[in-house]
Amino acid sequence: MADAVSAVGGAEFRGAVTVREVGPTGMITLRGDLGSDAVAKAVKAATGLGAVPGEREIGLDGDKGAAWMSPDELLILVPYAEAEKAVTAMEKAPGKAHALVVNVSDARAHFRISGAGVREVLAKGAPVDLSPDAFGAGTIRRSRVGQVAAAFWLSDTDCFDLVCFRSVGEYMFTWLSTAGAKDSLPGYLS
Amino acid sequence: MLILTCPNCGVSGEETEFTPGGEAHLKRFGPGSDDEAFTGYLFERKNPKGVHFERWRHAYGCGKWFHAARCTVTLEVFGTYSAQTTEPPAHIIDAIKTKRPDWEGYE
Ligand SMILES: [Zn+2]
Secondary structure, rough: OOOOOOOOOOEEEEEOOOEEOOOOEEEEEEEEOOOOOOHHHHHHHHHOOOOOOOOOOOEOOOOOOEEEEEOEEEEEEEEEEHHHHHHHHHHHHOOOOOOEEEEOOEEEEEEEOOOOHHHHHOOOOOOOOOOOOOEEEEEEEEEEEOOEEEEEEEEEEOOEEEEHHHHHHHHHHHHHHHOOOOOOOOOOOO | OOEOOOOOOOOEEHHHHHHEEOOOOOOOOOOOHHHHHHHHHHHHOOOOOEEEEEEEOOOOOOOOEEEEEEEEOOOOOOEEEOOOOEEEEHHHHHHHHHHHOOOOOOO
């Protein structure tokens, strides 16, 4: 297999917060009846997680995870090298029940934004309440950041993971770096 | 600013997170219908000052379509509801009548 090249080559920015492209990440779209055994089996097969995430939830276990994207769609996260294997396992798991499984890893970019002001950086461009009371761990939010679609969740204290389309990866990195520039945070959420 | 609550994912977002889809509950007139009905289906739209029913898509969120009942003057949203219906449900009609007792009713 050819070496995977990520959207901005693993670039990193250090300002008021640190923005880093995580690099190739295994991402699999799973569509089906989220309440069905078939989907539960597919999630288990790919991630080992025992529960399908509920509305706007993300379940994480080490470098694997499952996120609620819409009433009939999940995003499965696995290490990049394991994505094809996970797809095969997920296709077998539901048996005859209907589900769609697609490896979208190469269509996406994955960033990690960390630092004390990280909520304020995202709040500059996402129309989302990012205060600690409103946005806690275990939540995934699909929205826009600047002018492009993105999904983000808290991966640690003061640390967000964000995924977007690869085609706008460079825009996203530039946007995050601008919004996270030194001495540019309003200090409203901290 | 218009704030809509998507009934598909529960998110309350401001309007830039959504895409407007025009008037709700249009009935399609296609092959077999007369010219007048087809013209109406294609071009004639309500433009009320007050209560209005619209289609919206949660474009930057869950991606799903839904319906919204709102006031075009105040931007007050009376409720949002499933896209899979051909007319406003009773609870939406009730919510509008509570807030706009003079409203002439749907259609
Ligand atoms: Zn939604």
